[in-house]
Amino acid sequence: xxxxxxxxxxxxxxxxxxxxxxxxxxxxxxxxxxxxxxxxxxxxxxxxxxxxxxxxxxxxxxxxxxxxxxxxxxxxxxxxxxxxxxxxxxxxxxxxxxxxxxxxxxxxxxxxxxxxxxxxxxxxxxxxxxxxxxxxxxxxxxxxxxxxxxxxxxxxxxxxxxxxxxxxxxxxxxxxxxxxxxxxxxxxxxxxxxxxxxxxxxxxxxxxxxxxxxxxxxxxxxxxxxxxxxxxxxxxxxxxxxxxxxxxxxxxx
Ligand code: SF4
Ligand code: SF4
Numbered sequence: 001x002x003x004x005x006x007x008x009x010x011x012x013x014x015x016x017x018x019x020x021x022x023x024x025x026x027x028x029x030x031x032x033x034x035x036x037x038x039x040x041x042x043x044x045x046x047x048x049x050x051x052x053x054x055x056x057x058x059x060x061x062x063x064x065x066x067x068x069x070x071x072x073x074x075x076x077x078x079x080x081x082x083x084x085x086x087x088x089x090x091x092x093x094x095x096x097x098x099x100x101x102x103x104x105x106x107x108x109x110x111x112x113x114x115x116x117x118x119x120x121x122x123x124x125x126x127x128x129x130x131x132x133x134x135x136x137x138x139x140x141x142x143x144x145x146x147x148x149x150x151x152x153x154x155x156x157x158x159x160x161x162x163x164x165x166x167x168x169x170x171x172x173x174x175x176x177x178x179x180x181x182x183x184x185x186x187x188x189x190x191x192x193x194x195x196x197x198x199x200x201x202x203x204x205x206x207x208x209x210x211x212x213x214x215x216x217x218x219x220x221x222x223x224x225x226x227x228x229x230x231x232x233x234x235x236x237x238x239x240x241x242x243x244x245x246x247x248x249x250x251x252x253x
């Protein structure tokens with residue numbers, strides 16, 4: 001399901017969710033990282049020892065909820081925007097969801113924005129409680145959103161002021177620095193599949209092997225050709241599906 005739609009299932013979410021007891025105690029990270037990609041800034045970012053060091057850089061991060069204080073440092077360091085901080089202890093009826101955000105313009109404190117679920121569906125209009133800049137070198141903002149308590153594990157994105165469109169220079173493939181504009185330009189020339197686009201601009205040929213850009217390109221193709229994302233022809237997956245040390249092939253490791 002995740003490979004086909006880019007949306008994690010309820011079962012996927014269960015594997016990264018804290019117990020109800022931990023959830024109501026206070027802020028805690030939710031690491032929604034489901035693809036084995038060569039990436040580990042989250043493990044380096046956590047000074048509480050809550051995210052275990054990885055033996056293999058392709059491993060999925062493992063979080064000890066009881067050691068996590070919800071500081072949010074990992075959220076702003078995750079290039080995959082896969083980490084959220086939730087605080088179900090905020091008030092009797094409301095919770096805070098902290099969401100990584102890299103679009104422009106950045107919402108303002110007090111502004112009402114549309115809260116979205118993991119599939120991009122609207123869940124309601126929610127107030128921005130706080131906006132945290134990632135600092136001079138880090139363009140990831142953290143948006144603190146006040147949401148009804150029962151939506152704390154559902155709200156995972158925001159949209160400002162109705163329909164917005166990503167800027168042309170938005171990066172679609174982070175490994176190869178491919179922009180949305182480059183992808184759109186190929187689609188407008190008649191390219192119809194992810195494979196065709198990959199062969200021309202290398203989107204999906206970097207270390208993560210398309211785990212991020214594949215679904216973003218599929219969404220663009222679906223939009224232009226008026227078909228469901230699930231109907232976009234997926235590329236063929238060939239071994240090795242994740243980076244492997246040459247020593248493994250040589251039988252040495
Ligand atoms: S929120 Fe803070 S304590 Fe929790 S995992 Fe992230 S960096 Fe570690
Ligand atoms: S994408 Fe984010 S959560 Fe996943 S391994 Fe990289 S830094 Fe950690």
